[in-house]
Amino acid sequence: MxxxxxxxxxxxxxxxxxxxxxxxxxxxxxxxxxxxxxxxxxxxxxxxxxxxxxxxxxxxxxxxxxxxxxxxxxxxxxxxxxxxxxxxxxxxxxxxxxxxxxxxxxxxxxxxxxxxxxxxxxxEWGPYLGQNLLKVEISDIQRPSSKAFPISSKISGQYINSILASSKAIKNGYDEALLLDQDGYVAQASSENLFIEKDFKLYTPPIQNIFPGITRKNVILICKKLGIELIEKRLTVQDIHEADSAFLSGTAAEIIGIKQVDHIIYKEDWEHTIGASIQRRYKNLVLENENYEVII
Missing domain, CATH: 3.30.470.10 (Aminotransferase class 4, branched-chain amino acid transferase, N-terminal domain)
Known part of the structure; x- marks a missing residue:
């Protein structure tokens, strides 16, 4: 563009x-x-x-x-x-x-x-990843280690990894990539944070090996407001494949649902997921259709 x-x-x-x-x-x-x-x-x-x-x-x-x-x-x-x-x-x-x-x-x-x-x-820029549900692949490109780089900061050079991972995913027929940390746990997408739903609970990787996104923080606060149980824990590839649904969050992408990870297609209808509820609440928040000073 x-x-x-x-x-x-x-x-x-x-x-x-x-x-x-x-x-x-x-x-x-x-x-x-x-x-x-x-x-x-x-x-x-x-x-x-x-x-x-x-x-x-x-x-x-x-x-x-x-x-x-x-x-x-x-x-x-x-x-x-x-x-x-x-x-x-x-x-x-x-x-x-x-x-x-x-x-x-x-x-x-x-x-x-x-x-x-x-x-x-x-x-002018619409949602970075579009508005349709995403096809995502687990990348073989690793997220930088927190011992080698200040990964909680938005540093220009750090995003070379993200460019390589997302470009490879697109070449393979996907929309986005999920990167693993140095210990083999799923960390985040190329520039978005990850949430998965399992048995009516949300899970997201802890801060230690991910970028602490502002949108991520607001998703967590929305969960508290709505009484949604959210657990921060390290997630395996198996956790991602066996989830009921999943979504990504970020300022550029906003809240966007995931349809498929690798060959696994989520069976849960997105419109009936916790992620979809949060997506709607987040949109009301940023458009100031609700009193966000009360909510957040």
């Missing part, structure tokens, strides 16, 4: 500039080594106007991601939220995906950055 045209503006280092005329540095470590951090936020067209869901939480996580890999973070998060809303306004967007990116300066050495820049772009 095309993310911008000759009129699209982005936020770059305090100014709004044409996306095609940024003149970005070709010697940055972010380009050569993937040394950068990013976030993904969604703005929804609510009855209160365009609203960015959990904006402060996302920008605070961006700051923590930079701190985790020693990239200077000199911006005020509440000011960045204001800039994000301005970005929506000047691009005439009401529903959009917003991508802030902090990238390091010129440096060909393998040393921590002493300077950084920030860019923020926004574009």
């Amino acid at each position: 095309k993310y911008y045209d000759e009129n699209t503006l982005i936020y770059l280092d305090g100014s709004y500039v044409k996306a095609f005329a940024t003149g970005l540095d070709l010697y940055t470590q972010a380009l050569h080594y993937g040394y950068g951090a990013f976030e993904g936020l969604r703005a929804y067209n609510t009855h209160n106007g365009p609203r960015i869901f959990k904006a402060l939480e996302h920008f605070e996580r961006l700051e923590k991601s930079c701190e985790a890999i020693n990239i200077p973070y000199t911006w005020d998060n509440r000011e960045l939220i204001d800039r994000a809303y301005e970005l929506l306004s000047i691009n005439n967007l009401r529903s959009a995906y917003i991508r802030p990116l902090v990238f390091s300066g010129s440096n060909m050495h393998l040393t921590s950055s002493t300077e950084a820049r920030i860019m923020m772009a926004a574009w």
Whole structure:
């Protein structure tokens, strides 16, 4: 898809500039080594106007991601939220995906950055994985170890694994991939968290070897509000194959049900699953059809 045209503006280092005329540095470590951090936020067209869901939480996580890999973070998060809303306004967007990116300066050495820049772009983007139930495969590409990489941060270079896994899954006729951790347990999808339903309970992998998604956190809070029993435990491939149903969660993907994992097709009708109930509640939440300050 095309993310911008000759009129699209982005936020770059305090100014709004044409996306095609940024003149970005070709010697940055972010380009050569993937040394950068990013976030993904969604703005929804609510009855209160365009609203960015959990904006402060996302920008605070961006700051923590930079701190985790020693990239200077000199911006005020509440000011960045204001800039994000301005970005929506000047691009005439009401529903959009917003991508802030902090990238390091010129440096060909393998040393921590002493300077950084920030860019923020926004574009119209439906649910990342579409709206149909997914066919998912267990990937042979392993999720990075928490001992080798700060996997709780959204670091640019980390997503090479995700690109390889999801690209291979698509080539094999699937929509998405599930990655195992270093101990052989199912961790998550390429960029989404995983939940499975079994005997009217939900299960999801614990934080230790997964990305702690903000949407994941809100799914857990919705479960508490609705009285749904949710258990965090390490899941085997057998657990996934023997589940009654399953779904993925993420800011870009939102809540999306899984039809099939490998050759196993789930027998439970999605519309009658716990995941479908959470999907409906989450949509009401982000559209502010409910008082989310009470729910979350």
